Amino acid sequence: MIRFERVTKRYADGTLAVDDLSLECADGEITVLVGTSGCGKTTSLRMINRLVDPTSGTIRVAGKDVTKSDPAELRRTMGYVIQQGGLFPHRTVIDNIAPVPRLLGASRAKARGRAYEMLTLVGLSEPMGKRYPYQLSGGQQQRVGVARALAADPPVLLMDEPFSAVDPVVRSELQQELQRLQAQLHKTIVFVTHDVDEAVKLGDKIAVMQVGGHLVQFDTPERILARPENAFVESFVGTDRGIRWLSFFAAKGLRLHVPATVETTTSAEDARRIAREAGTGWLLALDADRHPLGWLEVATLNGGASIELAGLRSLGHTFKPDDDSLRAALDATVLSPAGVAVAVDDRGVVVGVADHEEVTRAIRAASGRA
Amino acid sequence: MIAAASTSFGGVISYLTSASNWRGSSGFLERILQHFEYSAETLLIAVAIGLPLGLLSGHTGRGGAVLSMLSNASRALPTLGLLTIFAILIGVGLEAAVIPLIFLAVPSILVNTYVGIRDVDRSLVDAARGMGLRPWQVLFRIEIPVALPLIVLGLRTAALQVVSTATIAAYVGLGGLGRYIIDGQASRNFAELGAGGVLVAAFAIATESMFLVCQWFLVSPGVRARAYTS
Incomplete structure (x- = not known):
């Protein structure tokens, strides 16, 4: 000492x-x-x-x-x-x-x-x-x-x-x-x-x-x-x-939601339907291995154009609920065009999403404990 | 006069290549040896004075202002004047020639050593002390090796000054290569005068080369490369 x-x-x-x-x-x-x-x-x-x-x-x-x-x-x-x-x-x-x-x-x-x-x-x-x-x-x-x-x-x-x-x-x-x-x-x-x-x-x-x-x-x-x-x-x-x-504070405490997702091969028509059913304007685009590619803004889809042509918006960054803190999760929601942070596992596969409300709730819960 | 000058080049060469001029008490070999002796003796004494003082003041950071003032003052002294004064004061002899040359050589050694040690990055010294080196270990293991390019430069400059200026030792009746220049001039023997000039120049180049070789072997590649890149 x-x-x-x-x-x-x-x-x-x-x-x-x-x-x-x-x-x-x-x-x-x-x-x-x-x-x-x-x-x-x-x-x-x-x-x-x-x-x-x-x-x-x-x-x-x-x-x-x-x-x-x-x-x-x-x-x-x-x-x-x-x-x-x-x-x-x-x-x-x-x-x-x-x-x-x-x-x-x-x-x-x-x-x-x-x-x-x-x-x-x-x-x-x-x-x-x-x-x-x-x-x-x-x-x-x-x-x-x-x-x-x-x-x-x-x-x-x-x-x-x-x-x-x-x-x-x-x-x-x-x-x-x-x-x-x-x-x-x-x-x-x-x-x-x-x-x-x-x-x-x-x-x-x-x-x-x-x-x-x-x-x-x-x-x-x-x-x-x-x-x-x-x-x-x-x-x-x-x-x-x-x-x-x-x-x-660990991001572990977040309650993750299952996002509405599309793949690049999904047609624009299907994408609009998925968005309507999920009641959201943003869809998370995934590749065949369920790695996140970006956000699709449904309003930008026109006619029968494919999703790839419509263009995806950047994810900002993802976070890992097991390793990262609430700071990383909050940062991910702020940077996300959809206002939703994407959680991935060690292999980069999507495990869920958390929106502003959920992150705020987790922060309240965490600071109450501190 | 013009004819004499044009023929003198050939004269210098035949004077230099004449075997009889190399032998004897006033032959080239003897004179080169004398020149080397004065120069080496002067340089050794100058190093014995300048190096420790430069190392000490550089390491402690003390006395830098005084040293550079003294050095500048002694540089301003005309060597020929000093030579004459010492010849009058202590009589013609080795001391009368060597002492003024020492005045000439010490400043380069002292100032370059001082500046070299001072310029060693303070963070290196800090790291060395922090790892538990004692002050003398810091000096010998870190400061001197890093300052070496500058220290050797000081020695080289001093050596060149001494070698070229030792020529005028002949004025006070001493030997060395200056003899040919002074005697040649006095007797209007241009071949002798020219041969003296060539020998002094060759001696200086040899000295310079020797120091460059020393520098190459003494200075660490890590410091050498840095000196080139910065």
Whole structure:
């Protein structure tokens, strides 16, 4: 466990970076420090491995005051990941990963073996080990950064905005990768970010910090979104915090309806009949394997033209009731031209639909429970 | 005069290829050796002064302003003037020639080393400290290898300056390849003068090549490629 006990950091120029911070980062959990720039989140992180020493107060790791340890030896027991990886350009990927086990006394061969293991663990192939950092993409560099931090198998991982410099798609991949690793390794992780979505996605606990180094709220992501401590947290988590909060409720609770469907081979006449009988203006078009293709607006059908000619409107996106949250389901209804979200199973086969009313009902039911 | 100039090219070649000119105490071999000796000695002392100072101030980030001021000031000193002053002060000899050359060589080494180390991405240093490297390990394992292209450039520049300027050591009565140029000029022996010029140029090219080869072997491909692409 990492404990901040009334920690204050005041720089020589008088700036108060961290103000009387008390905080406990539980073992095996991800604690996210989040806040705007200048809120002291990075300084707080850097005090854990003594890249910065506190002006007053104590930081204990596993009960031991960090300022009592030799800084270099202390740091070898903690993985450290920074923005853009901080990889050494003059060394190959493998020689970037191997140094910490070497510093801790592993033989060269053993350290390299360990480094190759780590490379595979973070989802890179062995031949990548011989490349130089400039030959890797931003996302790959960041994976190497994580591999390097894990190489000595430290109980603690300090991550300073590790995914801020990569594009959103890669960031999301790296976040999932971290979640996968964490489920396997159970490290005590302190993670700094300015991105609320990232904090909510990764954090077991979130510490929201405010300029001047104040800790404003320390709580689970659910509670931070549902019950922000004050106006600062409320505005920081954003006007769509309600929508974000929905990501904590499974879409499983939705009562799915059976949609009125057509296939591409259905004639326009039949389609009109099906719509009339179902009392709807929109029909869900499926292929032969019952994968959804798009929405057919019955009013746009004219004469005996085939459905294909009439043209289908895009689905927006589908959701999976077993994996996705109410947030995804709500988003799917908003994007759907018919106002109806399409639920599919793992193979992409339609299992039902949910309209605005049903999603609203599920949200009411869920928030009543919360 | 024109006739002398036109015949002198052939004269230079026959002067250079005459076997007797290569031997003896004022022969080419002896003079090349002397030139090498002055240059190498100067460079070694300049490296011993400039490199540690540059590394230290680059690593700590201290003294950069003072160093660059001193370097600029010493660059402004005319080498020939210094040479004369030292020859008068301590008498004609090796020291009188080497000391001004050191003044000439130190700034390139010092400034390039300092800038090279300073310009190492701070996030690399942060990552290196964060993973538990001690300050000297950060310097030797990260900062120096990454700054190496610039450090070697400083050494190369200094070496070239020394090699070409060591020619004027002959003014204060020392040997080296400058002898041919000064003696040739004094005695209007254009073949000798030209041969001296060719030898000094060849010496400089050899020095330059040697440093390029060193650079190729010393600098990591990862850093080399980055230097070309950025």
